[in-house]
Structures are given as structure tokens and as C-alpha cells.
Amino acid sequence: MGGAVVSTRPGPTVSTAPPSGQRESVEIIGDGGSVGRSVGTVLRRFRPWIVLGALLLIVVIAGLIGAPRETLSPLSPSNPAPEGSMAVAEVLRQQGVDVIEASSLTEAQDALAAQDGTLLLHDPDGWLDNDQLSSLKDLSARLVLIEPGLTILDVLAPGIRSAGVVPAEAAGPLEARCSAEDPSTAGTITSGGQVYRGELTCFPAGNPEQSGAASGSYAATGALDVVVLGNGAILSNGVIEDNGNAALVLRTLGNSASLVWYQPTPQDLAVTDQPVNPLNLLPEFVNPLMLWLLLTALAAIVWRARRLGPLVEEPMPVVVRAAETAEGRARLYQDAGSINRAAANLRAATLSRIALMLRIPASSPASAVVEAAARRTGRSTQELDLLLHTHTPLSDADLVRWSQELDTLEKEINQR
Amino acid sequence: MSITGRFVILTLIGALPVVLFPGVVSILLWLALLVLAAGLDLILAASPRRVGVARSLPESVRLTEQCTSQLTIRNHASRTLRAQVREGWQPSAGARNPVQRITVPAGESRRMNVVLMPERRGDLAVRHVTVRSFGPLGLTARQLTITSPGTLRVLPPFHSKRHLPSKLRRLRELDGRAAVQIRGAGTEFDSLRDYVRGDDVRSIDWRATARRRDTVVRTWRPERDRRVVVVLDTSRTSAARIDNEPRLDTGIEASLLLAVLAQRGGDRVDFLAFDRRPRARVESVAKENLLSALVTAMAPLEAELIEADWSQVPAQIRSISSHRSLVVLLTSLDSGAVEEGLLPVLPGLTAQHVVVVASVRDPRLDAMRLERESASQTFRAAAAERALLDRAAVTARLKQLGAEVVDESPHELPPKLADMYIRLKAAGRL
Known part of the structure; x- marks a missing residue:
């Protein structure tokens, strides 16, 4: 690019051709096109890629629109899937209960501090x-625990004990079999999940005869300020309509004016117990900077990739090496092991050359x-x-040795 | 359109605000700045569609010599054109500086010289001129490829002309020799001159001596105005490379030397390149133009991948010359091709003309013949011996049919063919 020879005067001529032999072509202005037309050409040329990119974009956008905005965790009040609990939350809202979905411990605490309502805690992990x-x-007036573990029971409901899982033989719906208002109104609920034993135990699992000290799917303190639901599935959209599930759930949860629906996530883990996520230590500008450097790299690619005009093809000449046929024939001799033929060639050639050197007729x-x-x-x-004349080589080694002897003889005759 | 390195640097500088004020706003703002600057630059760039391109090319250039393609860039736009211009030569044209930066004020024109060093004989093509017009900020450019075809004819190099002086001297020595040394059917009576000591007494013209007081001898000169027809085979066998040069190119060198020599020797030279149909033909025209006519005709010759049709050659030669001529066939001595093609028609040719068959001999075969160190080398030596024996057999058949054979390596063929011509001329066989 450098060293441009740009001048209005003709420079020193380097051509050895006579100056009269210069041919001047007529001036050609532009390519007869327009900006629009070349844009059209480019679009046409890249049409497959443009179509492909557009399809990709459509798929991505459709995926973004179609995807649920909220988490898909089970028993989430915004999950419309069969294992979600959107139905319960919506019905409660229609009934005037303020359902607050808390996504973190702080949110739950704030919500409870603002309105002294019921806390639904579902923390299976x-x-x-x-x-x-x-x-x-300390913050909540009333607790509803869904399938709580030992730790939760220890802290939040010391009077209620875990009593294992619902036995496999209890396949049918469980009956209330207790005097508390909510369970007895509900009548029956779907069986499954865990069983608990508390001051008030309902929906006993297993043999109806052992109802006295039985453990059940519903356990509560005497004041009903802590209720344990052993089977979380009865809240789910899929089975909420079965048996008395809806009655039990709505009565249990719709008790107070507000309901804080809290499902802890890994982000609620106590900070002191966990190693710090190194990504959180990075300065704030790192992600935007990465994006920007990506853009810069794209620009650099476009800069270097743009060719200065199309390629000019070179009509390539045919290349045939003349000795190729002889070499091919040599490989044929070797692969076929035709030592006799090779020996005959060497012998005939040597004889004819010696005859020429000794001035006797070649025939x-x-x-x-x-x-x-x-x-x-x-x-x-x-x-x-x-x-x-008579020696016929039988092996490759013999052929090599014999042909060298022929060569030696030829040189000997030539020198004398 | 295209962007420049400056644009990329400007983008890179954008990392600074992104770091200082992380967030969407700084990114969007800098993007907007970039787009705005690029757009402005594009709008302000001189339109490459208003650029006129004219090219001035030499008529022809000899291979290994340098020449210049002069491009005149005229700016018809109202803004100054700052551009990068590329002339689209095919690679073997050996363009040294096809991409140049050029600035042309509005309404003016500038010349751009592209130095070419052709690497191949033949017609070399230039297809287009690409103009990349930069905006005043140098961030973006408008690019346009203007179709502007042209061809440069690259002539054969005629390396063998270095043999010409020595061969011409030998040719001149034939002139004025005493008759006995070169007496033959072809020599012609030239003039009478005084006897000097050493002249053959048999060349004394007794009649003239009787008329004058001094002894007078006759002098002779070689026959003149004979016809030489050079037939160059462009069929598939001419594509073979020997010493990294196709047979065709060696044949061109040999026929150029022979043609120039024969022309200086006073003979008429015709040239024909032939495979299944005539590819090039040069008639014996005005003497000064012969060499340039020959090289121009030979320049675009390429080896065709078809078998030569030798049965048409006698008719072609007859159409060139109906008299007895020296017919030089530049072909190959590969046994198969010659036996089926040339041998059947050769008797008809030798009956009317003096025929010389010239062919390039592959020095590689001679080298292969002598390498006998390992088994595979010995087999190669055997194969090379077979090829050489076949060649010798073909040569013997050709000589039997009355043709002269010149079978030499690529460097030796042109001078040896010239020697053969001089020998035939001296012997008066033309």
C-alpha cells in the first residue's frame, strides 16, 4: 500500500516495449449501478444467512415470550404447572387474602413485619x-409448615414430631378422624408425603384402629398457631380438586388477612457458612467491558475480513512430469516382482551401448x-x-548387485 | 462499504467510558456516537460511482521483462477522493504494487503505475479496478468494483537467441566457399573471381580464364529461397514438463531460433502449431516482421489435452508449400504416440520433403538409469532403460523412413536443431 506512485506526470518508463505499443482503453465511470442496487446485491448474496439469522432471532424471541416469568419450582404460587400452586394462591387472592410471595428471607421478614399474617414455609432442602x-x-403470628424437616420442627414447632412417611399400604384417601374444625370439614385428603405427631393429629395414615396415638398428615399445636401439612402435594394444581384437599388448604391458609408464601432458595444460605462466590468480588464494570470488547472484536473482524475487490482466478496450466510414466512402470515391476523383465531391460540396454562403444553393429x-x-x-x-548373457538374477539383492556389475563393466569399456 | 482500523480503535477507546460508568447508558451512548460518526463519514466520502478509470497497457511484453500498467483515475465527484485503489490482475501477472493509496481533488485526475513482472507466457487478464473511497474522518469507506477488463500479451522469452550469433557466423561461412567443399545439387553458381593460391584447381572456369589474362575460379553460394516449414505439436504430449519447462515451450524456443536463422539464411519460413486443428499459423511475410509475428502467434499457445491428428498434417503442409521444403516436426518420441500417429504419414512426407523430427529428451531418464543403489532404484533404472530403448527403436524407425532426428535435452535442442539446419543447407539437401 505504501510507496504509491501517484503523479500527474508520467514517471520514468520501465517497460522495454516500444512506447508506440501502448494501448489506451476508454474511460469507464462507475459500474452503472446505484447504492440501492448494490445493497440489493449484498442482500441477495447473503440471503441464506439473513434468513437463518432471522429464524434464530424468532426462535429466541418466541422462547423468551413463551417462557414463564417466574420460577418453576413446585408449590410456587406463580407456577401454573400441575406441581405448582397458582390455583390456591389465586383463589386466596380472590377471597381477599393478601398473598405475598417472598423470594428471600429478607423479603419474608419485611412482609411479616409489615402485616402480622400467616407464614407458609416450604423448605424441603x-x-x-x-x-x-x-x-x-418471632415475626409470624401463625405458621403453616409444609413437609418440614427435623430442624424446622425443632425451632418452630417443638411440640410436633416427625413420624416418618405415609405407609405404602395407605393408598386411598385419608380420613380426618379428629375433632379440629378444618380437617373435619375437609373430610378426606389425598394420601402421601410425611406424617407427624402433635398435640392435634389428623388424617392418620395406616390402620384406622390405631387412631389414638397415630401419626397423621395434619398436625398442629393446641392453639392452632403452628400447623404442619405432611403432604405438600395437596396444595398443587394437579390434585387440589381431589377429595377435601381444597377445603383443608384454603381453610388453613386463608385464616388471616395476609399470607406470606416463602420458599427458601440457596441464596438464603447463611453467609458465614459458605465460601464467597468469586464472581461477586469482580468490579461492577467487568460484564459491560466484556460485552464492549466483544463488540470491538467484531469490528476488528469486519475491518480485516473486507476484501479489496473480488478474487481474480488464475487459469492453471496442466502439469505432467515426463518421467512419470517410467516411474510408474518401475513401481509396476517392483510390485509384480518381475525381476526377469527388469533384468532383460538392463541387459538389452547394456548390450546395445557396449556394441555402440565397441563399434560393432547393434544388431x-x-x-x-x-x-x-x-x-x-x-x-x-x-x-x-x-x-x-547367461546370468539371470533371482532375487532383488541379486538384481541390484548384477546391475551394478553391468554398470562397472560399461564404465571400464568406456575408459579404455 | 467497509470500516477502517481507525474505526476499530475508536471502538476500543469506548471501553474507557464503559469502565468508568458501567451500565447500559454508556454503551448505548458510545454506540450511537460510533454509528453517527460512521454514517457521517460515509455520507461525506466521495462517491466511487463518479470515478472514471482508464488503463494504458503495452501491446505486449516479453517474459522475464517488466512493464507498467498505467491507470488514470478521474474524479467526477464534487468532493476530494481519498481512496485505496486495487487493480485486479491475475496472480501470474506478478503485479508488484496492485494496491495503492491515491488522492484526487474534485474534477482532476491522477495516474497510478502498477509494475508488472509476468511469470507466465500467454494472455494475462486484468478483470476490474476496485476503488475504496474513504470519508474525511477516515473511519469508513465506500467500496466499488469497476469492471474494466484488459489483456497483456506476454511473449515467449526467446532465451535461445544467445545462440544466434555463433550460428549465423557458421551460416555465413558457407557463403563463398570453394565449390568442391560444398558441391552438391543444391549449390548455386555465385560469381567469378581471380584465382588465389589454395583454391581447388577443379573450380577454375577455363572459359572465363581463356577470355581473360588471369586465371578465374567459379565461386558458389548455398541455395537460397528454399522453404522451411516448422510444425509445432500442441497435443497432449507437449504438456509434459522436462526440467521444469513444458515441451511446448522448448519447442517454441527451438522454432524461434530456427526461424530467425533460416530467415537470415535467405529461406522462407512458415510456422504452424497443430494438434487436431491449426492453433497458430504464420506465413512467410515481409522479412522484418517475421520474429514479432512469430512470437505474437506463439504467445497464447497452450498444450491441448487431446491426441494429435497426424493424418491431417501432410494436407496442412501442402497448403503452405507445394514445393519441396524442409519440414521440421517438433513433437515427442514417445513410442505409443509416434507409432500410431506420425509413422504412418511419414513416408508420404519424406517422399516430397526433407523431414526433421525434433524432440526433447528427458535428462531425468538418463539420471534414473545410472542410480542402482537399492532394489527400487534398480527397478527404476530398468524402467528408464526400457523407455530409452523404446525411444531408440522409434528413432531408428524414423531414420529408416528417411527422416532426420534431433533428440536432445531442453537446453541443447534449439542449438542442435539449428546445427541440423546448417548441415542440411551445407549439404545442399534443402
Whole structure:
């Protein structure tokens, strides 16, 4: 690009052609097109890629629109799937209950502090530790625990004990079998999940005869300020309409003016117990900077990739190496192991050259050549007859040795 | 359109505000700045559609010599054109500086010289001129490819002309020799001159001596105005490369040397390149133009991948010359091709003309013949011997049919063919 020869005067001519031989072509202005037309050409050329990109974009946008905005965790009040609990939450809202979905411990605490309502806690993975749980206990007037673990029971409901899972034989719906108002109104609920034993135990699982000390799907303290629901599935959209599930759930949850629906997540883990996420330590500008550098790299690619005009093709000449046929024939000899044929070629060529050197007719028989060669070199006729006439090599090694001897003889005759 | 390195740097500088004020706003603002600057630059760039391109090319150039393609860039736009211009030569044209930066004020024109060093004989093509017009900020450019075809004819190099002086000297030595040394059917009576010591007494013209007081001898000169027809085979066998040069190119060198020599020797030279149909033909025209006519005709010759049709050659030669001529066939001596093609028609040719068959001999075969160290080398030596024996057999058949054969390596063929011509001329066989 540098060293441009730009001048209005003709520079020193380097051509050895006579100046009269210059041919001047007529001036050509532009390509007869327009901006619009070249844009059209580019669009046409890249049409497959543009179509592909557009399809990709449509798929991505459709995916974004179609995807639920909220988490898909089970028993989430915004999950419309069969395992979600949107139905319960919506019905409660219609009935005037203020359902607040808390996504973190702080949110739950704030909501409880603002309105003294019921707290629904569903923490199957046990993300919360003792301190966090006890902070909730102080704030909430009424607790509904869904399938609580040992830790939760210890802190929030010391009077209620876990009693294992619902036995497999209890397949049918469970009956209330207790005097409390909510369960007895509900009558029956779907069986499953865990069983608990508390001051008030309903929906006993297993043999109806052992109802006295039985453990059940519903347990509560005497004051009903802590209620444990052993089967979380009865809240789900899928089975809420079965048996008395809806009655039990709505009565249990719709008791107070507001309901804080809290499902702890890994982000609620106590900070002190966990190693710090290194990504959180990065400065704030890192992500935007990465994006910007990506853009810069794209620009650099576009800059370097744009070619200065189309390629010009070179009509390539045919390249045939003349000795190729001889080399091919040599490989054929070798692969077929035709030592005889190779030996015959070498012998004939040597004989004809020796005959030429000794000035005897090329058509003369081999014996004549042998005699003449013996006279010239002083070697014995028998030796030369064996070498030039009768010897037939049988192996590759023999062929090599014999052909070298022929060559030596030829040089010997040539030198004398 | 295209963007420049400056645009990329400006984008990179944008990382600074992104770091200082992280967030969407700084990114969007800098993006907007970039787009605005690029758009403005594009709008302000001189339109490459208003650029006129004219090219001035030499008529022809000899291979290994340098020439210049002069491009005149005229700016018909109302803004100054700052552009990068590329002339689209095919790679073997050897353009040294096809991409140049150029600034042309509005309404003016500038010349751009592209130095070419062709690497191949033949017609080399230039297809287009690409103009990339930068805006005043140098951030973006408008690019346009203007179709502006042109061809440069690259002539064969005629390396063998270095043999010309020595061969011409030998040719001149034939002139004025005493008759006995070169007496033959073809020599012509030239003039009478005084006897000097050393002249053959048999060349004394006794009649003239009787008329004058001094002894007078006759002098002779070689026959003149004979016809030489050079037939160059462009069939598939001419594509073979020997010593990294196609047979065709060696044949061109040999026929150029022969043609120039024969023309200086006073003979008429015709040239024919032939495979299944005539590819090039040069008639014996005005003497000064012969060489340039020959090289121009030979320049675009390429080896065709078809078998030569030798049965048409006698008719072609007859259409060139109906008299007895020296017919030089530049072909190959590969046994198969010659036996089926040339041998059947050769008797008809030798009956009327003096025929010389010239062919390139592959030095590689001679080297292969002598390498006998390992088994595979020995087999190669055997194969090379077979090829050489076949060649010798073909040569013997050709000589039997009355043709002269010149079979030499690529460097030796042109001078040896010239020697053959001189020998035939000296012997008066033309």
C-alpha cells in the first residue's frame, strides 16, 4: 500500500516495449449501478444467512415470550404447572387474602413485619439454619409448615414430631378422624408425603384402629398457631380438586388477612457458612467491558475480513512430469516382482551401448558383443558371458548387485 | 462499504467510558456516537460511482521483462477522493504494487503505475479496478468494483537467441566457399573471381580464364529461397514438463531460433502449431516482421489435452508449400504416440520433403538409469532403460523412413536443431 506512485506526470518508463505499443482503453465511470442496487446485491448474496439469522432471532424471541416469568419450582404460587400452586394462591387472592410471595428471607421478614399474617414455609432442602428460622418464629403470628424437616420442627414447632412417611399400604384417601374444625370439614385428603405427631393429629395414615396415638398428615399445636401439612402435594394444581384437599388448604391458609408464601432458595444460605462466590468480588464494570470488547472484536473482524475487490482466478496450466510414466512402470515391476523383465531391460540396454562403444553393429548377437568386450577389457570370455548373457538374477539383492556389475563393466569399456 | 482500523480503535477507546460508568447508558451512548460518526463519514466520502478509470497497457511484453500498467483515475465527484485503489490482475501477472493509496481533488485526475513482472507466457487478464473511497474522518469507506477488463500479451522469452550469433557466423561461412567443399545439387553458381593460391584447381572456369589474362575460379553460394516449414505439436504430449519447462515451450524456443536463422539464411519460413486443428499459423511475410509475428502467434499457445491428428498434417503442409521444403516436426518420441500417429504419414512426407523430427529428451531418464543403489532404484533404472530403448527403436524407425532426428535435452535442442539446419543447407539437401 505504501510507496504509491501517484503523479500527474508520467514517471520514468520501465517497460522495454516500444512506447508506440501502448494501448489506451476508454474511460469507464462507475459500474452503472446505484447504492440501492448494490445493497440489493449484498442482500441477495447473503440471503441464506439473513434468513437463518432471522429464524434464530424468532426462535429466541418466541422462547423468551413463551417462557414463564417466574420460577418453576413446585408449590410456587406463580407456577401454573400441575406441581405448582397458582390455583390456591389465586383463589386466596380472590377471597381477599393478601398473598405475598417472598423470594428471600429478607423479603419474608419485611412482609411479616409489615402485616402480622400467616407464614407458609416450604423448605424441603433445608436451606435455612436455626437462627434464621427463629427470626421467622418471632415475626409470624401463625405458621403453616409444609413437609418440614427435623430442624424446622425443632425451632418452630417443638411440640410436633416427625413420624416418618405415609405407609405404602395407605393408598386411598385419608380420613380426618379428629375433632379440629378444618380437617373435619375437609373430610378426606389425598394420601402421601410425611406424617407427624402433635398435640392435634389428623388424617392418620395406616390402620384406622390405631387412631389414638397415630401419626397423621395434619398436625398442629393446641392453639392452632403452628400447623404442619405432611403432604405438600395437596396444595398443587394437579390434585387440589381431589377429595377435601381444597377445603383443608384454603381453610388453613386463608385464616388471616395476609399470607406470606416463602420458599427458601440457596441464596438464603447463611453467609458465614459458605465460601464467597468469586464472581461477586469482580468490579461492577467487568460484564459491560466484556460485552464492549466483544463488540470491538467484531469490528476488528469486519475491518480485516473486507476484501479489496473480488478474487481474480488464475487459469492453471496442466502439469505432467515426463518421467512419470517410467516411474510408474518401475513401481509396476517392483510390485509384480518381475525381476526377469527388469533384468532383460538392463541387459538389452547394456548390450546395445557396449556394441555402440565397441563399434560393432547393434544388431549383432550377444556372443559377438561378449567376445569383443573380452578382447577390449582383458577379462575372460566365460566371465563376461555369464555376466552379459547367461546370468539371470533371482532375487532383488541379486538384481541390484548384477546391475551394478553391468554398470562397472560399461564404465571400464568406456575408459579404455 | 467497509470500516477502517481507525474505526476499530475508536471502538476500543469506548471501553474507557464503559469502565468508568458501567451500565447500559454508556454503551448505548458510545454506540450511537460510533454509528453517527460512521454514517457521517460515509455520507461525506466521495462517491466511487463518479470515478472514471482508464488503463494504458503495452501491446505486449516479453517474459522475464517488466512493464507498467498505467491507470488514470478521474474524479467526477464534487468532493476530494481519498481512496485505496486495487487493480485486479491475475496472480501470474506478478503485479508488484496492485494496491495503492491515491488522492484526487474534485474534477482532476491522477495516474497510478502498477509494475508488472509476468511469470507466465500467454494472455494475462486484468478483470476490474476496485476503488475504496474513504470519508474525511477516515473511519469508513465506500467500496466499488469497476469492471474494466484488459489483456497483456506476454511473449515467449526467446532465451535461445544467445545462440544466434555463433550460428549465423557458421551460416555465413558457407557463403563463398570453394565449390568442391560444398558441391552438391543444391549449390548455386555465385560469381567469378581471380584465382588465389589454395583454391581447388577443379573450380577454375577455363572459359572465363581463356577470355581473360588471369586465371578465374567459379565461386558458389548455398541455395537460397528454399522453404522451411516448422510444425509445432500442441497435443497432449507437449504438456509434459522436462526440467521444469513444458515441451511446448522448448519447442517454441527451438522454432524461434530456427526461424530467425533460416530467415537470415535467405529461406522462407512458415510456422504452424497443430494438434487436431491449426492453433497458430504464420506465413512467410515481409522479412522484418517475421520474429514479432512469430512470437505474437506463439504467445497464447497452450498444450491441448487431446491426441494429435497426424493424418491431417501432410494436407496442412501442402497448403503452405507445394514445393519441396524442409519440414521440421517438433513433437515427442514417445513410442505409443509416434507409432500410431506420425509413422504412418511419414513416408508420404519424406517422399516430397526433407523431414526433421525434433524432440526433447528427458535428462531425468538418463539420471534414473545410472542410480542402482537399492532394489527400487534398480527397478527404476530398468524402467528408464526400457523407455530409452523404446525411444531408440522409434528413432531408428524414423531414420529408416528417411527422416532426420534431433533428440536432445531442453537446453541443447534449439542449438542442435539449428546445427541440423546448417548441415542440411551445407549439404545442399534443402
